[in-house]
Amino acid sequence: MTKYVAAIDQGTTSTRCMVFDHSGHVVSVDQTEHEQIFPRAGWVEHDPREVWTNTRQVAAGALAKADLTTEDIAAVGITNQRETAVVWDRTTGEPVYNAIVWQDTRTDRICRDLADLGGGQERYRDRTGLPLATYFSGPKVRWVLDNVEGARARAEAGDLLFGNMDTWLLWNLTGGVDGGVHVTDPTNASRTLLMNLDTLSWDAEIAADMGVPMSMLPEIRSSSEVYGHVRERSALASVPIAGILGDQQAATFGQACLSPGEAKNTYGTGNFVLLNTGTDKVMSENGLLTTVCYQIGASAPVYALEGSIAVTGSLVQWLRDNLGILGTAGEVERYARSVEDNGGAYFVPAFSGLYAPHWRSDARGAIVGLTRFVNKGHLSRAVLEATAFQTREVIDAMNADSGVALTSLKVDGGMVVNELLMQFQADILDVPVIRPVVNETTALGAAYAAGLAVGFWASEDDIRQNWAQDKQWEPTMDAETRDRLYHFWKKAVSRTLNWVE
Ligand SMILES: Nc1ncnc2c1ncn2[C@@H]1O[C@H](COP(=O)(O)OP(=O)(O)O)[C@@H](O)[C@H]1O
Numbered sequence: 001m002t003k004y005v006a007a008i009d010q011g012t013t014s015t016r017c018m019v020f021d022h023s024g025h026v027v028s029v030d031q032t033e034h035e036q037i038f039p040r041a042g043w044v045e046h047d048p049r050e051v052w053t054n055t056r057q058v059a060a061g062a063l064a065k066a067d068l069t070t071e072d073i074a075a076v077g078i079t080n081q082r083e084t085a086v087v088w089d090r091t092t093g094e095p096v097y098n099a100i101v102w103q104d105t106r107t108d109r110i111c112r113d114l115a116d117l118g119g120g121q122e123r124y125r126d127r128t129g130l131p132l133a134t135y136f137s138g139p140k141v142r143w144v145l146d147n148v149e150g151a152r153a154r155a156e157a158g159d160l161l162f163g164n165m166d167t168w169l170l171w172n173l174t175g176g177v178d179g180g181v182h183v184t185d186p187t188n189a190s191r192t193l194l195m196n197l198d199t200l201s202w203d204a205e206i207a208a209d210m211g212v213p214m215s216m217l218p219e220i221r222s223s224s225e226v227y228g229h230v231r232e233r234s235a236l237a238s239v240p241i242a243g244i245l246g247d248q249q250a251a252t253f254g255q256a257c258l259s260p261g262e263a264k265n266t267y268g269t270g271n272f273v274l275l276n277t278g279t280d281k282v283m284s285e286n287g288l289l290t291t292v293c294y295q296i297g298a299s300a301p302v303y304a305l306e307g308s309i310a311v312t313g314s315l316v317q318w319l320r321d322n323l324g325i326l327g328t329a330g331e332v333e334r335y336a337r338s339v340e341d342n343g344g345a346y347f348v349p350a351f352s353g354l355y356a357p358h359w360r361s362d363a364r365g366a367i368v369g370l371t372r373f374v375n376k377g378h379l380s381r382a383v384l385e386a387t388a389f390q391t392r393e394v395i396d397a398m399n400a401d402s403g404v405a406l407t408s409l410k411v412d413g414g415m416v417v418n419e420l421l422m423q424f425q426a427d428i429l430d431v432p433v434i435r436p437v438v439n440e441t442t443a444l445g446a447a448y449a450a451g452l453a454v455g456f457w458a459s460e461d462d463i464r465q466n467w468a469q470d471k472q473w474e475p476t477m478d479a480e481t482r483d484r485l486y487h488f489w490k491k492a493v494s495r496t497l498n499w500v501e
């Protein structure tokens, strides 16, 4: 029997390939970053060709680093930044435009026009589980067809294909113009504003409203089945591609949040809290998303409530790259520890407006409470605290929507090495925060989906058994302090609204 399963994790800032053994431990990893393209304020793009080239490189790199060959790999899974939209020509394989990234706000006008058709921001909530917001892929496809010369005519002639990053990579991995498979899974499809959450199929009426021809849309298959095999003459040649999960759903799966009431929070570029609600979908009345959590083979889909926060780890990057006041992301903890508290400063990073639970595209970032006293340490602390406060907001909304009061929170992602943040998070939520041994839960979740499809893992019980705790932070803050800090956070948020006119 082959000993390993691989996962390709195509994230916002980088692409990695990871190889896991049967116990879910990392055997090998290779990773490379891609360019963040900011053509103008509010626009964020990636070059899909660069991402595809990087994918091939890291697949080869991960095998080489552990001295593995294709024969050692039982299956490969794909997990990806969700909502990031690619439109390409099926006859040439060439993208017609850069990938428009989930954080991009250029579709604000399109979303407002759609809302004006009736129903406002909630127009498609019943069918899709989502508010009308710039975050999702459908309006991004509309923008490409409206703005790239000749694109609409080519789309209507059936020459153009759409996909989130999972679909773009799957199509290329399985041969591209030579028989590439044009498929996605329900977790990715549920982020387009085009999929019906009950039937797990495309909604023709919404696609018509959105001006997106149905011929562009990939086939929706389950999250765990063999979609095709990797093309010949490449690193993972002939390996079955057997799992697709959007990265936040993959992390939920990798964290073994497999029963209703279990939740995780991933701290990466943004933060994403997902609560497994089982085979019942919970429609949010408090600004959360209802989304597909996973669908394993022919089983019924499992749903989740999601609190999506656009800017958390990227705020640390902003301090480092745009202001130059940090040398590395890790330094934020050292500066934050140099002071006792935030010195009265609050930083609301509404760089892409505010996502959950506010959904306010008219908000923009603000630092409030500044006095001459505030220094680099206080700002560093305010940056970390912003992550924890935003998490509290979505978890409060989740409690209200689901009636589930969390008794602990599983965490993962690039920011969870930050111990000050983890302690502050436990304090602001007043529940323990738990970090697993394998923090690479996103790639692991995709590996599990692929491994289950080919019998490498027998059942979800294997996933539960593989999960192990690394560290737990207990809340120590008194209620009065917690309430005071959170009160000022909410006041700071109110100062960012109604900024864009
Ligand atoms: N020690 C740290 N403290 C706070 N944030 C950190 C630290 N190390 C990394 N980060 C942040 O974590 C993020 C990277 O996490 P990762 O999970 O790799 O992101 P993604 O998958 O979204 O690309 C970056 O935004 C970075 O600023």
Ligand SMILES: O=P(O)(O)OC[C@H](O)CO
Pocket (backbone or CB within 6 Å): 010, 011, 012, 013, 080, 081, 082, 083, 102, 246, 247, 248, 268, 269, 270, 308
């Ligand atoms: O690539 P990440 O980890 O920042 O995740 C991005 C999310 O999928 C966006 O919805």
